[in-house]
Amino acid sequence: MAAQLALTRVSLAKDLIGLTSAAAAPKAAVASLSKRAGFRDGAMLALRFVQARFLSVWGLLLAAALCPPKVFADFAIFAALANFVSIAALLRFEAVFFQTSGRQHLGRAFRLALAAGVIFLSAMAVAILFAAAEGWVLRGFGALFLISLASRAAIRLILAEATAEGDFATIGNSNIVQALVQPGMMLLLIWPLGPTALALFAADAFGHAVAAIYLAWRRRHSLLPLMHPLRWSRAELHISGRQWKNSPTYLLPSALLSFGFSAAPLLALPLASNPVLAAHVALATRLLDMPAQMFGAVTIPLVMSDLRKQEGHDRQRRARLLTLGMAAIVATLFLAIALVAISADELILGGTKWGGIGDVMAIMALFYGCSALVGPLQEMGTFSSRPHDQMTANAIALAAAAAVIWGVGSLSPAVLVAIGLVSLARLLLHLRLTWTGIGDARPIGARA
Numbered sequence: 001m002a003a004q005l006a007l008t009r010v011s012l013a014k015d016l017i018g019l020t021s022a023a024a025a026p027k028a029a030v031a032s033l034s035k036r037a038g039f040r041d042g043a044m045l046a047l048r049f050v051q052a053r054f055l056s057v058w059g060l061l062l063a064a065a066l067c068p069p070k071v072f073a074d075f076a077i078f079a080a081l082a083n084f085v086s087i088a089a090l091l092r093f094e095a096v097f098f099q100t101s102g103r104q105h106l107g108r109a110f111r112l113a114l115a116a117g118v119i120f121l122s123a124m125a126v127a128i129l130f131a132a133a134e135g136w137v138l139r140g141f142g143a144l145f146l147i148s149l150a151s152r153a154a155i156r157l158i159l160a161e162a163t164a165e166g167d168f169a170t171i172g173n174s175n176i177v178q179a180l181v182q183p184g185m186m187l188l189l190i191w192p193l194g195p196t197a198l199a200l201f202a203a204d205a206f207g208h209a210v211a212a213i214y215l216a217w218r219r220r221h222s223l224l225p226l227m228h229p230l231r232w233s234r235a236e237l238h239i240s241g242r243q244w245k246n247s248p249t250y251l252l253p254s255a256l257l258s259f260g261f262s263a264a265p266l267l268a269l270p271l272a273s274n275p276v277l278a279a280h281v282a283l284a285t286r287l288l289d290m291p292a293q294m295f296g297a298v299t300i301p302l303v304m305s306d307l308r309k310q311e312g313h314d315r316q317r318r319a320r321l322l323t324l325g326m327a328a329i330v331a332t333l334f335l336a337i338a339l340v341a342i343s344a345d346e347l348i349l350g351g352t353k354w355g356g357i358g359d360v361m362a363i364m365a366l367f368y369g370c371s372a373l374v375g376p377l378q379e380m381g382t383f384s385s386r387p388h389d390q391m392t393a394n395a396i397a398l399a400a401a402a403a404v405i406w407g408v409g410s411l412s413p414a415v416l417v418a419i420g421l422v423s424l425a426r427l428l429l430h431l432r433l434t435w436t437g438i439g440d441a442r443p444i445g446a447r448a
Contacts (some may be wrong), residue, residue: 005032007090010177021273035082044169044172045168045172046294046298047169047172048173048175049175049294049297049298050174057304066190066195067190067196067200071195071197071200072200073265074200075200077206078197078200078201080263081145082145082204083259084256085106085163086151086152087252087255087256088120088252089111089120089121089152089153089156090116090117090119090120090153090157090372091116091120091157091247091248091338092161092246092247092248092251092252093109093112093113093116093246093247093248094109094113095160095251095363095373095382096109096244096247097109097110097161097308098111098164098305098307099382099383100302100384104162104424106164107225107226107227108240109244109267110161110223110226110227111226111232111236111237112237112240112241112347113160114157114227115146115237117153117154121149121150121153124149125146128142128143128145128146129142135415138306141197141198141201143203144198144201144205144262145201146211147205147206147208148201148204148209149204150209151205151208151209151212152208154215154216155174155211155212155215156211158215158219159171159174160214161219161222161223161226162219163220164305165303167218167219167221168301168302168305170215170219171224173218174211174215174218174375175409177210177211177214177230178207178208179260181206181207181211182204182207182208182211183203183204183207184206185203185205185206186199186200189202190361201398211397221414226267250387250388250391251382251387251390253395254394255378256396257391257398260393260398261371261397261398261401262371263396263428264398264401264419264422265281265416265419266282266285266287266421268281268405269281269409271405271409271410272410272411273410274411277360277412277413280360281411281416283357284357284360284364285364287361288334288365288367291333291334291337291370291372292369292371292372292375293330295329295333295372295373295375296376298374299326299375300375300379300401303326303379303380305320305396306318306322307322308382309317309440315383315438316438317434319380319383319434319438320435322380323377323380323434327373330373332374333367334368335365336367337365338361338362339356339362341362342358346355362421363413363416363417363420364416366415366417366420366423366424367419367423370420370423370424370426370427371423373417374430377427377430377431377434378390378430379439380434380438381430381437383438384434384438385447386437388412389429389437390430390433392427392428393426393433396429397423397425397426397429400425401419401422404418404419404422405419
């Protein structure tokens with residue numbers, strides 16, 4: 001927190017000095033302030049996300065120590081399923097928020113995404129009630145899954161609106177709130193309920209619910225006008241749904257395929273004949289997934305908000321510049337991770353049961369580094385007039401990874417290298433789309 005406060009003070013002082021010295025050149029002053037504000041927003045958002053990670057990790061480690069491994073495995077399945085289904089909750093209409101900078105456009109897209117979410121969650125509620133009546137799931141678990149799903153959908157919706165409007169402070173603070181609430185509730189619920197799956201499921205559901213409520217409260221002055229009763233009409237929803245029909249047709253399958261591909265290394269674990277290698281891969285997956293998620297959480301809001309302000313060829317040039325910057329950051333970050341992992345393996349872990357994990361992490365750094373960069377590139381692809389190319393790239397990559405895993409039939413370093421090369425090929429396809437397909441034509445659903 002002290003670093004955050006110091007960064008704010010230093011940036012504010014520099015902005016004031018810059019504006020004073022450039023008083024005779026208003027345009028230069030505005031441009032200078034915009035660049036400095038963009039850097040400050042990025043640095044503050046990154047700092048808040050790192051703070052959130054450090055705040056949450058201690059509660060998770062303590063909960064992991066208290067709960068049996070099977071309970072944590074069940075919780076991992078619960079969270080992964082909720083994350084996967086929540087991608088479809090808004091039918092990816094939230095991607096339309098960024099295509100123009102107009103408030104009227106944002107309002108139409110927001111109401112369409114909200115209506116789609118309500119319909120989707122209603123259908124999920126009916127499906128969960130039916131499953132509970134048939135005895136397929138416990139009613140309590142079904143109710144918690146629905147709360148978790150609805151909260152994730154609300155977070156996705158409001159974060160997209162906040163990103164479109166450039167409210168990075170709310171985005172960063174929401175990470176802090178969830179990082180404090182969810183592990184805290186986990187520990188509080190383990191005390192009366194014991195180290196059970198119910199305690200972890202409830203903590204996940206209510207932790208996301210609190211984060212959604214916080215976001216809604218912080219953005220209330222912006223959201224309430226968008227949801228005003230006088231602005232709703234069936235005719236508008238029908239027209240908007242037809243105008244942006246490519247979102248559920250192409251962007252939604254693309255996002256689901258991308259989520260599936262991100263789990264490719266885990267798909268090979270059941271085929272492992274070497275339990276030590278399987279343990280190394282499982283731990284490397286957790287360690288490498290964190291920087292990949294952090295990179296996406298910081299860059300996506302900044303990149304999408306920036307591109308929303310651009311039009312035509314200016315947007316294409318800006319997309320190329322941002323892509324080069326992100327590629328340099330990812331290459332440096334994951335190369336450093338690979339080198340540190342190898343060094344730590346030789347100096348510290350040699351001769352222990354974790355000896356050799358450095359080599360595994362170095363191999364898998366290619367997969368996760370490419371996946372980390374694809375995250376923002378995929379979101380940038382929503383500005384393209386060729387969304388089917390993005391979906392095709394993800395489908396081919398997932399099919400190729402599955403073919404490699406099942407074709408070899410066992411987990412080995414060679415399989416990890418092959419999956420990494422597939423991830424690299426997928427990245428090149430996304431780079432091609434980003435480099436040539438943004439700005440030259442209207443995005444999906446844009447009117448002439």
